Amino acid sequence: MELHVASQKLFGFTLHRHVHRHLKDHFIPHAGNGYLPHVLHHRALRLYSALLLLMKLVALGSPLLLPYSITQALALTPDNVIELTNQSRRDYHLAELLPSAKLAVAAANKARDIMDKSYFAHFSPGGVSPWYWITQAGYTYTHAGENLAIRFTSAEGVNEAWLNSPTHRANILSEDFKEIGVAVLTDNFGQEGSATIVVQMFGSQDQPAKQPIAASVSPPIPAPQRPVAKSSSILPAVAATKVSIDYPLMNSYVKTGSFDILGTAAKLAKVRVYVDSSPPQTVLADFNGKFSLRLASEYTLAEGSHLLRAVAESSGGSVESPAVRFRVDFAPPSIDRDSFSILPAMVPGKYNVRAQVAEDSVRTIVTVGRDSVALTKQDGNSWTGTLQVLQSLSVERLPIEVYAQDMAGNEARVRVGELVLGQVKGLYSFVSGDASAANPSFSFLGGLVKVGDLDFALKNFYLLFAAGLGFALILKIAIARHVQHVRAIAGGAGVMMLAMILFVL
Structure with missing residues (x-):
């Protein structure tokens, strides 16, 4: 048993020395490799150049090599x-x-x-x-x-x-x-x-x-x-009847005081339209039994509730439509900036959002840059939701906006702050936090290398390769000053320059 343990220790020590020797041969100039690391041999440099160019060609030609798929331009049908x-x-x-x-x-x-x-x-x-x-x-x-x-x-x-x-x-x-x-x-x-x-x-x-x-x-x-x-x-509306006011709809909202009243009546019927207690306006139905009437300027409606009805006269007699009650609303919904909050969630890249919007709002959206979420209305004026930010949080500034719409179609959009490098910044009372733990991406080398962003993967490889090869050249020149391989140094510098050119392209 003791002999077995001893042999394991001896084997481990031998393996460690074996790996260490090979790494030294590859990267550090010394007498054993003729003061020329294997990574700078002319065959290795040729292989590097071929691989770098091949990767670029594959990246550029992949759209042509891939079979036709739904991600390609499709006919507009x-x-x-x-x-x-x-x-x-x-x-x-x-x-x-x-x-x-x-x-x-x-x-x-x-x-x-x-x-x-x-x-x-x-x-x-x-x-x-x-x-x-x-x-x-x-x-x-x-x-x-x-x-x-x-x-x-x-x-x-x-x-x-x-x-x-x-x-x-x-x-x-x-x-x-x-x-x-x-x-x-x-x-x-x-x-x-x-x-x-x-x-x-x-x-x-x-x-x-x-x-x-x-x-x-x-x-x-x-x-x-x-x-x-x-x-x-x-959101909901009601269907028209045979002789009816088709628009506006019962209990609906409109956001203008002058609009087209649409309805259905008998073919070529004479239709009198009554709005509240004002004198009627007259219009003729067409051959399909449809009529449209724009309210005259003197009938422009004020904000509030209104009653609309129509009376149609034709060869078959007169018939009155059911009355339609609707509301005119000009004002956009109000958004409470001071109560807005956003917190990083436990799931990477997601944020819990809360907003306070006027009670008549039917839709509230929060956007961070290009990403958005439609919030769900809770009790009172509170809206909540979870926003997934797909953009890299290494982007310097992402604007945060709240967008609300009321039942009449009026809208309000308010910028409430910014997401700056993963942290919420703004003039208002945010519930903030460091989002870096919720996002798996990070950067180094002054932000040039961004890990976790696939769009930068190839460029990152070129940059890291050039940095690694440059480090090997520095070691070669510094350690083996008495034995310089001019062709190897020139070849390594050329491959490093090729990598940087491909990085820029």
Whole structure:
């Protein structure tokens, strides 16, 4: 037993000396290797050069070598837009959205209206909201949403633009939505010529609708001559009756005092529209029994509750629609900056967020840079959620913003601080903490080397390789000053320069 232990110790000592000798031969000049470390032999230098160039060629040519996949540019079709949307949801372990024929009809009707009236907005020039089209298609929903895009040429481009916008991204990744419908329409877009419109409708109808609430609409993205995307989220509405006011909807909210009143009546019927106690305005229904009336300037409504009804007269007699009670709301929801808080969660890269927003808000989103989360309403005015920051926290500054929408579609956006190198900074009362423990990435060499960021992996390799080879050259020159191998030193310097050139490219 003692002999066995002794032999183990002797073997361990021998192995240690063996490894040490080989490492010394590879990296340190001495008499045993002719004062030329193996890493600087001409064959090794040739191998390094070939490997460095091969890695760069593979990185540049990988898009051509890979088989055609969904990540490549796809034709701009409804099916491809839906597939990319579901791919994004799968990436976040969310259930896929099921195609809905009714939502597809709603999207197609909205796209046609955009083309016919030459506007690009969630609300038409007459104030018609996104959820009107969903209701008209016969889709009774509990939650619904809309994304818009214009002047894109590929499904990938549309999806990428939506994901880069916090409000569009929140729609795509919302757990409230179960179904989807998409329309793609190319036609003449006013004086700007031909354009392609993409309308993406979301919805769910797994719960009975409660009190109808108007939509919340995201702000426009100003790029009139380039691809543009828009998003909107909306909540319950009610279906129209045969002779009815179709818009505004019962118990809904509108954010303007002058808008188009839409309704259904008998073909070519004369319709008198009454708003509160004002004198009626008259309009004729078309051959399809539809009528549209823009409130005259003297009828512009003030904030508050209003009552609307219509009386239709035709050869069959007169009939009165059910009265529609709705509310005009101009004011955006207020956001309490002082009560906002953000704390690193136990899961790497995630933060627990809390915000206080006005009670009439129906949607609250917190964004950090390009990342966002739609918060869930708790008791009172409190909204909470967990935000996953996918961007590297080595980015110097990431703005933190709170975005809120009320039932009328009014919006408020407030910048509440910054995430600076993983720590929350700002003028307001943040609950802050060091996020470095929650993020596995780190950097060294003055931030040039960033571990954990795949985009920098190849550049990091080139930089570290050049540094290692440079260190070997310094040892060679410093230790073996009396025996210099000029060709080896020149070759090593050349390979190191090649690595640095590839690092810069």
